[in-house]
Amino acid sequence: MVGVDVAVRRQGPDVVSPNLNFALTPMNLCSRWCRYVEVDQDHGGEFFYYFIESENNPAEDPLLLWLTGGPRCSAFSGLVFEIGPLKFVAAEYNGSLPSLVYHPYSWTKIANVIFLDSPLGSGFSYSRKYEGYDANDTIWSEQAYKFLIQWLVEHPQFISNPLYIAGDSYAGKIVPMVAKRILDGIDEGKEPLLNLQGYIIGNPATGGKVDKNSKISYAHSMGIISDDFFEMIQKSCSGQAYENPTTSQCQMYLNSFTNCYVYALAYYWANNDIVRTALNVKKETIKEWVRCNIYLPYTKELKSNIKYHFSLLQRGYRALVYSGDHDLVVPFSGTKQWIKSLNSSIMEGWRSWHVGGQVAGYTMTYSNNLTFATVKGAGHTAPEYQPQECLAMIMRWISGELL
Template sequence: MQRMANSTSRRCALELGLLLLSGGFYLSSSAPEDARVTYLPGFNGTFPSDHYAGYVTVDEDHGRKLFYYFVVSERNPSKDPVVLWLNGGPGCSSFDGFVYEHGPFNFQSGVASGSLPQLHLNPYSWSKFSNIIYLDSPAGVGMSYSTDQSDYNTGDLKTASDSHTFLLKWFREYPEFLENPFYIAGESYAGVYVPTLASEVVQGIKSGMTPTLNFKGYMVGNGVTDEAFDGDALVPFAYGMGLISTNLFQEVNTACKGSYWNPENEICETKLEKVDKALEDLNIYDILEPCYHRPEIRKVTLRHNKLPSSFRRLGETNRPLPVRKRIFGRSWPLRAPVREGHVPTWPELGSSVPCMDDEVATSWLNNEAVRSAMHAQPVSVVGPWELCTGNIYFQHDAGSMIKYHKNLTYGGYRALIFSGDHDMCVPYTGSQAWTRSLGYQVLDEWRPWYFDKQVAGYTQGYEHNLTFLTIKGSGHTVPEYKPREALAFYARWLAGGSI
């Protein structure tokens, strides 16, 4: 793609490009050269594709700016889909996805104490098959910020509106990608972010907002959806995984009458407390992975474990580098579905994300040379980067996502609902239940799907372009735990083929 040297010529070309586009013609223009990322501290080598990063102002009056990092496809940028990636929380940065999941690099801890992590190319980056935008949203999260502190009191609907404004302005800056198929993807609380934003995008298209986005569909991984389905998912999951006894399951099922998310009597609450007690020392994000609580437990586990290596590694992430360690912490709370009203962030609960060590991302993203290279504001302006922030006060004000999913899929947009089957935070049992509850005809009966001639999980396809998919042995953040399988289903689904 031709790059223009000065802002005046870029602006003129952009205006001409949009003018011709509105008349039915497409003129290839250029991405903003001042957003290009030419190097990153810790990486020695040549980027396999172009990288861009910077801020888009979504509210001029309040000075509200959202930060993005854009990785151009390594395959065919002019034809490959553009995918917007969102991490959840609420309050968690999408650099979680960039650093630990499907970004262009694998991060290796610095050799010396205090040294920067070393970056190596990630063979399972989602940029192998797509152009991908990592967006920190809402303002106050990650590198995004506002000059008006009142903006940090936000919620589902305001976040969706701001993200839609971001997209319209971003595509004006990158008009050469307007004809590419566009998808929205995310995980965890992005189970709310994704469908609400998708709905905003569809409404914008219907109302004639320009530029017109070539929106095709969305994907949600282990996503928050509906308080009843999410809240009722844990007990059946725990029983099916052999984490609670048959007696306890029968007792809690009888006392709660099959509804666990909103206890209506004291006996039900007492039985649920027994369930919580049985599960409290597990890693909520992957029940197969350790969650250490005392240093001596870790020492004994590592020194005296006599299990075969294949058993010891069961459930561990198989990314090429050990990017994130599991550390001390209680996986609490276990059975609190997201309900209308204020949603506390992890810092508000008095802790960081349990069982997780995000030292690599934190040290790298708080380095001023790194921030300068990616055109992010320094720590003195926006504060230190945190995986999940307590800066925002967030309201869940969009209600159940089921109505959003129905409207979007009835509207002809493709949807992939995928779920790591060993996640206890948003268990697959809830996602499977709500997708079935839509009442759509099953077109592809429940069956295994394969990677490298092995069963990688199970899938069921419905009418209205809805697909449900599990990933065998994966935790909450699927591309982190199963990067090869994640890239496989991602590429297959984007291509429109059978998973």
């Protein structure tokens, strides 16, 4: 792997202008490595990643591998919009390079974080042969595992750190698959032996029909759609709207549930030549960076990942499942249903959890080491909307405290 060391510093609200060193202010925030790891030798495929050390104690703090959903949304989105130490200055684009500021609620407060552009075709990850872009759930999880093994071989100082696999949205399907693959490697005695402790998924897709069909009832319960409209959907779709849109009328009603997000500043920033040089992006690999690459082939072959949850939880691994309670993409009501299907007894019943004396959401803990939490007022990517609350949540959970 060939890469550059990128330093990030902060000084109050001062902005960050990317250069070869990302030198910002006198106070050193963290060090970052932006590099490639080969995961597909046959097709010349390499994953690009951003590694950010913990601001606390890198030698002992957990190592967290972050996967962004989509599939094929760049991990840079998770870095600057969700859990990383930098965020864009909210301002209208004026033709100059967008500015970044320090994000005080970064998960790097307590963990070393690898933000991984995966699968191939996401962010700056690339394949020299087009066939390498033909991905599915299994390929993604296997290549993520291969990446992690290779990364730890080259960074042995982190092998003993507690390891957590994390991600949100569609990555909620993949995270348990990667964790299970790690477990299989441990059972096989594959070196290096990873210190897996558990996994973290936010607003997670599971692949089951419960994710999709819960959208209608959730929108109705939140007052987003009227009683009349809800009844029309139920009648025309036979109660199985997303799973089985049996009529054209049913399909027409479903068009009301289209969501669009605009992250224009990230496009201008990531496609700047100075930025690409600083990140050590290989020339002629990715012509234009896009936040989510929807045009490359991807097969969603996994219908449900419940079996992976069963396997991991039965072996004693910890799990944190969190959901923004204003998410219409993967409503928390559907997440609660599949968690219930795991048939684990309740250790601590439904209650509120708090940050700064205010209700931050609701939580429940199960005997299988799974903690479920809602984040009050948060949408599909919960840390983007409620960063302070989500940092408090992850800090408490990592340390073994009750939320």
